[in-house]
Amino acid sequence: xxxxxxxxxxxxxxxxxxxxxxxxxxxxxxxxxxxxxxxxxxxxxxxxxxxxxxxxxxxxxxxxxxxxxxxxxxxxxxxxxxxxxxxxxxxxxxxxxxxxxxxxxxxxxxxxxxxxxxxxxxxxxxxxxxxxxxxxxxxxxxxxxxxxxxxxxxxxxxxxxxxxxxxxxxxxxxxxxxxxxxxxxxxxxxxxxxxxxxxxxxxxxxxxxxxxxxxxxxxxxxxxxxxxxxxxxxxxxxxxxxxxxxxxxxxxxxxxxxxxxxxxxxxxxxxxxxxxxxxxxxxxxxxxxxxxxxxxxxxxxxxxxxxxxxxxxxxxxxxxxxxxxxxxxxxx
Numbered sequence: 001x002x003x004x005x006x007x008x009x010x011x012x013x014x015x016x017x018x019x020x021x022x023x024x025x026x027x028x029x030x031x032x033x034x035x036x037x038x039x040x041x042x043x044x045x046x047x048x049x050x051x052x053x054x055x056x057x058x059x060x061x062x063x064x065x066x067x068x069x070x071x072x073x074x075x076x077x078x079x080x081x082x083x084x085x086x087x088x089x090x091x092x093x094x095x096x097x098x099x100x101x102x103x104x105x106x107x108x109x110x111x112x113x114x115x116x117x118x119x120x121x122x123x124x125x126x127x128x129x130x131x132x133x134x135x136x137x138x139x140x141x142x143x144x145x146x147x148x149x150x151x152x153x154x155x156x157x158x159x160x161x162x163x164x165x166x167x168x169x170x171x172x173x174x175x176x177x178x179x180x181x182x183x184x185x186x187x188x189x190x191x192x193x194x195x196x197x198x199x200x201x202x203x204x205x206x207x208x209x210x211x212x213x214x215x216x217x218x219x220x221x222x223x224x225x226x227x228x229x230x231x232x233x234x235x236x237x238x239x240x241x242x243x244x245x246x247x248x249x250x251x252x253x254x255x256x257x258x259x260x261x262x263x264x265x266x267x268x269x270x271x272x273x274x275x276x277x278x279x280x281x282x283x284x285x286x287x288x289x290x291x292x293x294x295x296x297x298x299x300x301x302x303x304x305x306x307x308x309x310x311x312x313x314x315x316x317x318x319x320x321x322x323x324x325x326x327x328x329x330x331x332x
Contacts, residue, residue, distance in 0.1 A: 044287045044296065045079035045108040045150070046100035052319045053080070053304055071328040072304070079285050080257070080299045081152060083110045083317075086127070089136050093143025106148035106190075110300060111140060114157045114177060119165035130173050137181045141188050148190040152253075152300055153181060153220070155227045158211050159198035179216035186219055194253055194295075197223040200231045200239035201263060209246035222251040228301040229255065230263040230272075230279055237294055244293055251292070256282035257299035260331050275311030275323055280330035303327050 048054070057072035082096050093109065100107035113136055117126040127133035160166045161174055178195065185193045195217055197208055217223060223243065226236040233256055240252040260280030264272050283297045304324030306313035313320050 044105075044285055045298075046096075046103050046105035047077065047079045048082065048099075051076055051080065052302070053324065056304070056319060056321055056324065068325060071325050074281060074328040074331060075303045075324060078299055079105070079108060080302050081108045081110045083112055083302070084140055086113055086136070090139040090143040093140045093149075094145065095143075097144050097147040097149055100149075101147045106150060107144075108150050108152075108298060108300075109140075109144075110152045110155065111137065111181070112155055114154045114174065116166060116170050116174075117154075117157065117160075119160055130177055133177050134180060134184075137184050141184050141191075144185075144188050144191060146189055149188075150192045150194070150253075151185055152224045152227065152298075153185070153193055153195050154178060155196045155224075155300075156198075157196060158208065158215050159196070159202055162198075162203055162207050162211050175211070175214040179214070179219075182216035182220045192221040194222045194224040195220050196227055197225050197240075197243060197252070199226045199229040200235040201229070205239060205243035205246055208243060212243075212247055217247050217250060220250070222253065222295060223247070224253050224255065224298075224300065226255040226259065228273070228307070230259050230261075230276065232259055232262045233283060233297065235262075237291065241293055249293075251295045253296045253298050253300075254289075254294060255300040256285075256297040257301045257303050258282060258327060260327075271310050274307040275313040275320065277311065277326075278330065279327055280332065281327050282331075 053072050053075040057069045057076050060066075060072060061069035084092055084096075096109065097107045113126045113133060115127050115129055115133055127136055157174060157178060161171050166174055182193050182195065185191050195212060195215055197212060212223065223240075225240045225243075231239075233254055236254045236259070240254065244250050244252060258279050259282040261278060264276030264278060267276075281303055285296070285298050287296050289295070289297060304319060304321070304327065306316055306318050306320040306323070308316040311323075313323065
């Protein structure tokens with residue numbers, strides 16, 4: 001379901017020179033931004049100065065379309081997760097975390113390469129087998145090194161087992177790979193890991209608790225809800241709180257990237273997640289949630305990147321300019 005193809009490595013390396021050079025402060029906990037990162041309403045994570053949204057805004061501005069550029073600035077000025085690609089994971093993770101460190105921020109990363117991912121096939125792919133996946137995760141961890149990063153681990157991976165989308169012969173391996181990934185990432189001294197836990201419209205928390213335990217939630221820092229989906233923050237927090245009570249009181253993060261108008265309830269329910277019309281950017285990323293169980297509101301799905309070739313969109317992960325403008329225009 002969610003997808004984000006890797007950016008060219010050369011562009012990532014160029015970010016090291018482009019990133020701001022503010023002085024970094026020590027983190028109060030592994031992976032979390034330091035105290036200066038949230039002062040005066042500053043973004044809690046690194047803002048990529050060469051994101052697709054930033055490039056699209058610049059193109060609109062250069063063409064004299066200042067209103068469109070201003071709308072896309074609502075996306076480009078916020079910290080959005082970076083989805084690590086399959087080909088150069090160590091170099092990519094190193095480039096991103098080094099750029100974030102130079103800017104005095106932590107990196108927000110998504111790992112999405114589990115074998116047999118995405119039953120809907122809009123972003124099919126992933127590692128070819130378990131051995132390749134373990135090597136890929138190890139390379140990401142080496143790339144992060146001792147720098148600060150928050151990792152969202154494998155959107156949909158647990159939920160696809162729960163709802164029967166993942167074939168039976170792959171389920172035990174799926175849990176073992178997720179658990180191993182949590183353990184490997186937690187060997188890095190300043191990394192926090194949140195296992196993906198679906199969304200409030202997908203399944204009851206009671207069905208998810210045991211699978212999350214099999215997937216390593218005990219060793220993880222928490223879980224993530226509403227990734228790439230549109231459920232309201234209120235719904236998502238209620239869902240997360242119910243699930244937290246079933247998995248030892250673990251905290252969680254909420255993807256608020258596109259939930260400003262809630263879910264799209266008209267049309268084919270099977271397509272309600274895929275570039276639905278009338279949606280809006282949600283609460284900007286923040287660590288100030290007012291709820292001790294809700295660690296952060298984050299933009300994990302990258303606003304403006306297509307969910308797939310539905311709803312008039314291009315291939316999954318490609319920039320969808322009209323949709324990005326609509327999300328920003330509809331934001332409160």
